[in-house]
Amino acid sequence: MSLRELLKDKLQEEKLLLVPKGFEVIGDIAILNLPPPLYDEKHLIAQALVSHSKNVKVVLLKKNKLAGEKRTAEFEILIGDRTATIHKENDCLFNVDIARTYFTGKLYFERSRIAGEVKDDEEILVLFCGVGPFLIPIAKKKKVNIIGLEKNPFACALFRKNAELNHIDADIIIGDANSMNNLFKKDFDRIVMPTPYGQDHFLSLARPLLKPGGTVHFYTFKKDFEISHFKRVLEELGWHIDFYRDCGSVAPRVKRYVFDIHAIE
Numbered sequence: 150m151s152l153r154e155l156l157k158d159k160l161q162e163e164k165l166l167l168v169p170k171g172f173e174v175i176g177d178i179a180i181l182n183l184p185p186p187l188y189d190e191k192h193l194i195a196q197a198l199v200s201h202s203k204n205v206k207v208v209l210l211k212k213n214k215l216a217g218e219k220r221t222a223e224f225e226i227l228i229g230d231r232t233a234t235i236h237k238e239n240d241c242l243f244n245v246d247i248a249r250t251y252f253t254g255k256l257y258f259e260r261s262r263i264a265g266e267v268k269d270d271e272e273i274l275v276l277f278c279g280v281g282p283f284l285i286p287i288a289k290k291k292k293v294n295i296i297g298l299e300k301n302p303f304a305c306a307l308f309r310k311n312a313e314l315n316h317i318d319a320d321i322i323i324g325d326a327n328s329m330n331n332l333f334k335k336d337f338d339r340i341v342m343p344t345p346y347g348q349d350h351f352l353s354l355a356r357p358l359l360k361p362g363g364t365v366h367f368y369t370f371k372k373d374f375e376i377s378h379f380k381r382v383l384e385e386l387g388w389h390i391d392f393y394r395d396c397g398s399v400a401p402r403v404k405r406y407v408f409d410i411h412a413i414e
């Protein structure tokens with residue numbers, strides 16, 4: 150049942166129309182994204198949500214958009230007393246703190262797809278690795294040398310906890326991807342780049358770290374009409390596009406895309 154249906158007899162028609170169709174659940178935390186005219190009703194909406202979703206123990210109201218380098222937002226706790234939880238995805242468990250680290254469960258398919266592409270013995274770098282949702286499933290399924298880079302120290306601390314929780318062996322470096330060419334002294338067969346919004350320049354920085362024939366999984370945010378131009382730009386920069394797909398909307402008309410590419414020698 151949708152949130153709107155749940156609230157049918159509890160809200161006036163004009164307010165009901167403003168209720169979002171869905172909400173994201175991470176672990177046992179539900180995240181409500183309400184327009185300000187519904188703020189007076191926020192507790193009523195949160196109660197309706199928990200009464201219907203037995204696995205939800207905490208309800209957070211997202212107060213603004215993701216911002217800053219950490220890609221985090223401000224949240225108000227409507228039900229419960231925490232912003233931390235454990236999320237299960239791709240047979241792995243992840244400690245997450247929604248207020249202090251970036252995390253979305255919407256990329257579970259992509260993370261599983263990338264882990265499926267990896268071959269044993271690869272050297273892999275995961276940039277912007279956060280609490281580990283791309284890196285840990287790869288390390289769990291394949292025999293690889295894998296390393297992550299992340300700037301948010303709190304995300305790094307959760308990453309280490311998650312590596313232990315999932316019994317995997319992986320290194321993480323706390324550092325700035327702008328310095329990646331000084332941080333790594335070897336090349337990689339595969340570089341995974343869940344790049345922050347609007348930071349496409351990191352792709353050129355990653356290129357010297359790629360072995361000949363190596364693959365980059367490059368995530369970027371684009372409007373549909375920008376894709377043909379972006380494909381031309383990639384080709385002009387000497388990248389061959391092996392595959393690309395739309396990974397879903399992140400804002401009105403803006404989608405996350407992934408491009409699997411390799412450098413033309």
Ligand SMILES: C[S@@+](CC[C@H](N)C(=O)[O-])C[C@H]1O[C@@H](n2cnc3c(N)ncnc32)[C@H](O)[C@@H]1O
Pocket residue numbers: 218219220250251252253256277278279280281282283298299300301304324325326327343344345346
């Ligand atoms: C879009 S999130 C992706 C996080 C994670 N890979 C995931 O899928 O949940 C981007 C991550 O990059 C980190 N970040 C942002 N700028 C960075 C930089 N210059 N160097 C290293 N990490 C950075 C943020 O802290 C955040 O965790």
